[in-house]
Amino acid sequence: MWLSASCFLEFQIPVPTPFLLMLRPRSGWQQWIAREEYVLSPSVPAVEFTDIYGNLCQRLVAPAGHFSVLTSVNIETADVSDTAPGAPFIEVQQLPDETLPFLYPSRYCESDRFTEMAASISAGRAAGYDQCDAIVDYVRNTIRYTPGSGQQIISASELNQLGYGVCRDMAHLGIACCRALSIPARMVVGYLEGLEPMDLHAWFEAYVGNRWYTFDPTQPDLQGGRVAIAFGRDAADVAIYTQFGDPVELINMHVEVERMPGPTY
Incomplete structure (x- = not known):
């Protein structure tokens, strides 16, 4: 489109x-x-x-x-975001060099605190894309999306305790859980057609199946119409x-x- x-x-x-x-x-x-x-x-x-x-x-x-x-x-x-159920987990030693910075804990994505939780959320799912899908389902079903409420940037740990947040915060939680499973994940800021209320939007991408795939905990359907402006480890990198x-x-x-x-x- x-x-x-x-x-x-x-x-x-x-x-x-x-x-x-x-x-x-x-x-x-x-x-x-x-x-x-x-x-x-x-x-x-x-x-x-x-x-x-x-x-x-x-x-x-x-x-x-x-x-x-x-x-x-x-x-x-x-006009449609790619999906790839079953896309495999890539072992860390096989990952491209440029994906490695997106494995580490960062300021707002404290992945080292989510090892047990991420494993529990994704239990029974095939390693890779299906684990990311389980994480997105968890974030969407447990965190209330409240657009317009997030003046202060909060971390994945803070959001998990608070229980509600904006798109940026929900992306932080998804990223932290993916990294806790040794899946590279990065934040994306950009435009999304049809967003209500209209604003800049944040989602995340995870590296599985030898490429980056889009995940968005705020949207019930993974729609297209996305324009990526900036990529980074978390909100601190993409202001x-x-x-x-x-x-x-x-x-x-x-x-x-x-x-x-x-x-x-």
């Missing part, structure tokens, strides 16, 4: 403030960027680099006063903006995702 997706951020800046932004999706085998717009207002010099996870990041210093960022894309993406120094006020954030007709040739 073809999607038009945009994100508008509006700030009030007290003093010139350094920012790191992560708002540009990359073309890849699951998505293709056909058109892109990236507007800084007022215009300031920006430098782009690629981080250790392959994300496109932008460095800039926002001037004092009103400052806004608008990004928009037209993108072709899958769409990070500012340094005195706090700044985010006065407006608006996300739109709409299906559009494909190009005619």
Whole structure:
């Protein structure tokens, strides 16, 4: 399917403030960027680099006063997310080097605390994809999804005790349980068509059957219409903006995702 997706951020800046932004999706085998717009207002010099996870990041210093960022894309993406029941577990010694960072405990995914729980949740399931599926079922059935409630980032352990959270928090729990079973798992932040209420969305991917597969505890059906913007170990790696120094006020954030007709040739 073809999607038009945009994100508008509006700030009030007290003093010139350094920012790191992560708002540009990359073309890849699951998505293709056909058109892109990236507007800084007022215009300031920006430098782009690629981080250790392959994300496109932008460095800039926002001037004092009103400052806004608008990004928009037209993108072709899958209308159905791939599933692979029975896809096998890959032994750690056979994993590609680039997947290894996604095996370790991280700030918000304390996988070393979930070894027994993850084994219990996935008991009787075939090692690999089916274990991840059992974990997603557990998160969906035991954690109440409360979009709009998560101003503070919480960890997998905190969510498991609290019992409710946003998409980011539920992804943390799924990731921690997968890693506890020695399955690489990473967080994804991006757009999802039809999300209610519309916002940026977070899910996770697990590496089984020699590739990454999508898992989303917040959605009863694993729908397509996803646009990945950033990948990382947890929410600390995939913030769409990070500012340094005195706090700044985010006065407006608006996300739109709409299906559009494909190009005619």
